[in-house]
Amino acid sequence: MAKERFNHAQIEAAAQKKWEELDLYTTDLEDSSKDPYYLLFEFPYPSGDLHIGHWYAFALTDIYARYLRMQGKNVLFPIGFDAFGLPAENAAIKNKVDPKEWTLANMERMRGQIRTMGTSVDWSKEVVTCDPSYYKWTQWLFAKLFEQGLAEHREAPVKWCPKDQTVLANEQVSDGKCERCGTEVVERTLTQWFLTITKYADRLLRDLEPLPWREDIKEAQRAWIGESEGAKLTFALERETTAESLASATVFTTRPDTIFGATYLVLAPEHPLVEELLASAHNAEEIRAYRDTTARKTERERSENKEKTGVALGGVIAVNPASGERIPVYIADYVLASYGTGAVMAVPAHDERDFAFAKKFNLPIKQVVVPCAVDPKNPPQEGFVEVKRDTVIVHLRDVSTGKFALLDWHGTLEGITTAIMGGVEEGQTPEEAALAEIKEEAGLTGVRIVERLPWITAAKYCASHKQENRCAHTYGFIAEVDDLSSQTAVDASESDKHTLVWVDESEVAKRLTPIHQKQVWQLLHAEEALTDDGYLIASGSFTGRDNREAMWEMVDSIGGERVKNYRIRDWLVSRQRYWGCPIPVVYDPEGNPHAIASEHLPWLLPEDVDFSPTGVSPLATSKELKERVTRIYGEGWTPEYDTLDTFVDSSWYFLRYLDPKDEHDFSDQTLMKKWLPVDRYSGGSEHTTMHLLYARFFQKALYDLALVPTAEPFNERFNRGLILGPDGAKMSKSKGNVINPDEFVAKYGADAVRMYLAFIGPYNEPGSYPWNLDGVDAMRRFLDRVYALKDAQVDSEVSPALSQALARAAKKIGGESERFKFNTAISGLMIALKELEAAETLPREAFQEFLRLLAPFAPHLAEHLYEGEGSVHAASWPVGVVEETDEITVIVQVNGKKRGEITVQKTASEEEVVALAREYEAVIKAVDGASIAKIIYVPGRILNLVTGGP
């Protein structure tokens, strides 16, 4: 017999009607009788249809909104539409419809769908970014930024999408492709509007630290801002032949400690000095050709091919300000014009890119930092003096077999395997020392040194018998021997210490035991720069010092400047598209930009426009716009034809929610003081670096203008996971795995669908979940079980046990909801339901209390079954007190393994518990006659008996 299933369509419609009649969700922002709580989710783009992702975004934040209201909070839970943007324009081009009509129709459709979801959003605060009453204030704020010098009009190379026919922000380009349509972007030089977010880079970074955000979100922002600390150093440029001073080049480096190792200088192809020095170069043609080739390449093409290219600035040299060395100057596109100073000092020994370039162009590689390994078995001791010793390590190869000689040590050094090694004695060259050691330790003569290794390395260890720390400054050699048969035997005193062994090349690294031995061998084969820290060599008066410790002194000594540099670029906001907020600027007859005065705002988007994509801004085709400018400003004045990036619209919408209809101000100062910052902002991880950073920048700029009361817009930020298609792949129309929620809502009901989404996993973590119908079905079964209990209600007293069960549930469900862990909150509901079902009789009061716990999760069904006054959503969250019982369960362990559990009075002493435990059969068996050496008792939790001997 099928269980009675409720008619969800009927119940939902009735509940929604009731909420509207009671006007349940209009927030009185002035109300000061309750704590304000601003719960925000990212407002949707009106694409036309509500998809399952919208449900995940809106319905789950709605759970929290409802919970907070029941907690007695005054909750602001608003919604609006991010209504400007490309899809409308593309639809317009394709289907010959008006973008405005298209957008308005979509919004109307989505409003209806959102209403049927049963979310408790406050429609009275709705904002629509394409509405003149909204964009009037986007324009007003832009004008404010312009007045502050935070909006700049300048020529710059920009990313251009040939398909969308518009400029893109750096952030909208990924892998060299337009983020929106996937078309390869090209670079163009245009005069564009920029918001100078770089001026706030430092504050955006610093103010991030105290925010209670998840580390990965903060880290993504930090990486985007990309702070690096370093120095600006200046190199004089001279004519190579006459030493005539030509100019000077400033470089940015994060490694000024390696200045003595700078063996050449590199300028970005776009660097202004390149043009300036062209006349002095003897290979001007070559340079021009290189510059042109580079200019024709997209940034992607440049970075895709990691093979270094470049050309020397022939006849020009730079003077290393530290060493005085005259070093060559190159032009290469691995140096970016847009980062740092567009010029670098190249230290091939200690920078991977410089190393690759130096190898290719045969430039000198000069080591100035010696990386230092520490012997982990014998580390330097605090307080001992450090003594530096020059040492050598020899890798000796037998030419006839190709094997290498190693020494297996005996005695106190048993188990250690090294190469032939030893100290460099007074008056010896390292080469001589190497040959001497070969003779001494291996007893070999007729050996030749074939190579001195390029890098010097070091190892630190403690020589405890001498009370000193040693630093072995080590030169490496490769030596070869032809004929082993004619060799003399090793001195007996040496052969006692070690045995000479010959091993294959591939075995060497595995056999070497002390860490620096291994390191030297690896360096021998390492064709790469040394980027590790260590001590300085060949660095004038700084030689011997720790590189990090000496760094800033070195900067001072050559008149360098300590600076911080940021990777973030200014925000390009000009778009050559129609469906956006017109940039509120006009140009005087001289071409200077002027912000449009507030009495002319909103500066309306003209309607007599041909918006087919031609590469010029559609607004340029408007007759009305030109006439408007002439009428207001006079002959010779011209309009700005570009529109704003839609991220500008969405950078302040949460301020407008507080006063959406205000005609005299962008928001309300008093209400902002009361409601900002947003308490919790829930959204998608795709907005971590753009929207979130832009909104923070806007807030700070407005804060500095005293237009908003806080420097940060959002307190908590939660990023939700992703709902995948049933096939586990990201939903996309092309894959045909898009879930349309309407179908499932019709079949299972809105409550079941939202509970399924809530139960799927923790909401505040970046997981991804495939859509699974069985899960929706399970939620419907749960709701059917709830519904089935409605007729079991009797007017009897609630038993203490049931009362306690509900109190525990209220506590758990509340706590989990607080942390957006709706999955475990629902688990709490299921446990509570089981307890209600198991009760002999179901007191009405108990079931009604359960409905209050259910209300945020299944708002329609809870409303339908609720018998109290008004709406269940206006009821308060149950505040059951979880009482402690007199009896407690103690887990008994023997040697950390669980052997049983005993129930004792809460007041029982340790002795009593131990005595009880020792009578327990499994415990007796586990102890097995052994004596108890130790007893660990955590009252009320655990007893651990640790056995000693028999």
Added chain:
RNA sequence: GCCGGGGUGGCGUAAUUGGUAGCCGCGCCUGCCUUAGGAGCAGGUUCCCUCGGGAGUGGAGGUUCGAGUCCUCUCCCCGGCACCA
């Protein structure tokens, strides 16, 4: 490559933050009910086992009376950044 977050049953997940590993759900198994079941109900379900137990949270060590949780090394997955000097 660098940075961040993770690896727990067949699956999604849970674990009071150092104290009973596997809650809740899916799936699966058994039984009941039913003309029927892609319905409902009850029970079971980490693995191995000689039914006494034993093993177990990616792997290897360590700290601790006790480790999914802390430390060291290592492997793998996801996300971000990436010629940023």
